[in-house]
Amino acid sequence: MKKITIAIDGHSSCGKSTMAKDLAREVGYVYVDTGAMYRSVTLYALRHNLFNADGSVKTAELEQQMPQIQISFKFNAETGRPDTYLNGECVEKEIRSLEVSNHVSPIAAVGFVRTAMVAQQQQMGKDKGVVMDGRDIGTTVFPDAELKIFVTASAEVRAQRRFDELKAKGMPADFDDILKNVQERDYIDSHREVSPLRKADDAIELDNSYMTIPEQKQWLMDRFKEKIE
Template identity: 80%
Template sequence: MKKITIAIDGYSSCGKSTMAKDLAKEIGYVYVDTGAMYRSVTLYALRHNMFMSDGSIDETRLQKQMNQIQITFRFNPTTGRPDTYLNGELVEKEIRGLEVSAHVSPIAALPFVREAMVCQQQQMGREKGIVMDGRDIGTTVFPDAELKIFVTASPEVRAQRRFAELREKGMEANYDDILKNVEERDYIDSHREVSPLRKADDAIELDNSNLTIEEQRAWLFNQYKKAAKM
């Protein structure tokens, strides 16, 4: 089969990353979690006190320091999946917390942040043989991707998944707070001026509200086989 580019977009907490990681591992492709990249920028901004008391962002400071933010991925042999590193520091756990989740959408909406991240993402996918998930992969990063998937599920289902994930990791979690965060992120992601979340015209939609991980995996692998043989 020929090497292709696989773009998986969709709403937050839809399980996109799990789907993409599993598929990449199964077919021997490189996996890039673009959401982790924006979360890492958010973590950097939080650590450097770039959020004002009114919730606004010190955009001038952040823009000047974007060239100091280096995000890389390293394969974790224990989990069989890549971990996220911010300037050489493992931040996989830190970027998944509710504080980062509550601040990531406004950071991801900043044009200069998106420009920097999209540039890095396109460089990563230059040789194809890559699975990338996010919000604008099929529309902005790789509009010519051979396979585009758009994943959706109800806000309640996504909040429950996020709640269970955090509790499993031993982190504090409140379902109502998570549901509110999911709904707020949906609105911000869909209404931002730069690269808003939307389904590409040629993307295949998957509502996984009532699917098991195994059912999703089988469905996605089937879509890959069809696209790679074309």
């Protein structure tokens, strides 16, 4: 059976990663969480004081340190999913914090950061048989992907999902703060100069506001089967 490249783009907290991870596991493909890559750079920047007081990025210092930032994924047998590693340290939990969420969009808007991440992502997916999710996979990273999905849901639904996810992990969460973060990220992601978030012309749109995870999973599997058959 021929292997294809699957690009799943969409807004923050709309369940892209869950869908992508599940599909990759079901069909035996490699899964790459590109959002985790930008979150890892953000975590590095927070730890190394690379933000100004107003939340903007100290770009000159970050650019100098980019060669020291190595991101990799290792399969976790317990969860059945890959964990994210920053310079050899598992940071899967740390990168999901609200502090990282609040700082990731400015990092992801920096041109040299995107160039470095896109190059790594293209290398990871060069042999096909990959499911990748993010903001610009179908438009910039893999414009020739055989299957492109664009996922969306209302900001309120996405904020509630994020709130529930953080509470389930025992992490602090305030719904209003999360909703504000979701709305701000939507604006920054859609208006940045480099690779803004937009639906690729040949992408299939999915509004999953009122779908269960099993329904989303089945919908995506059906699109996959249509494409490979």
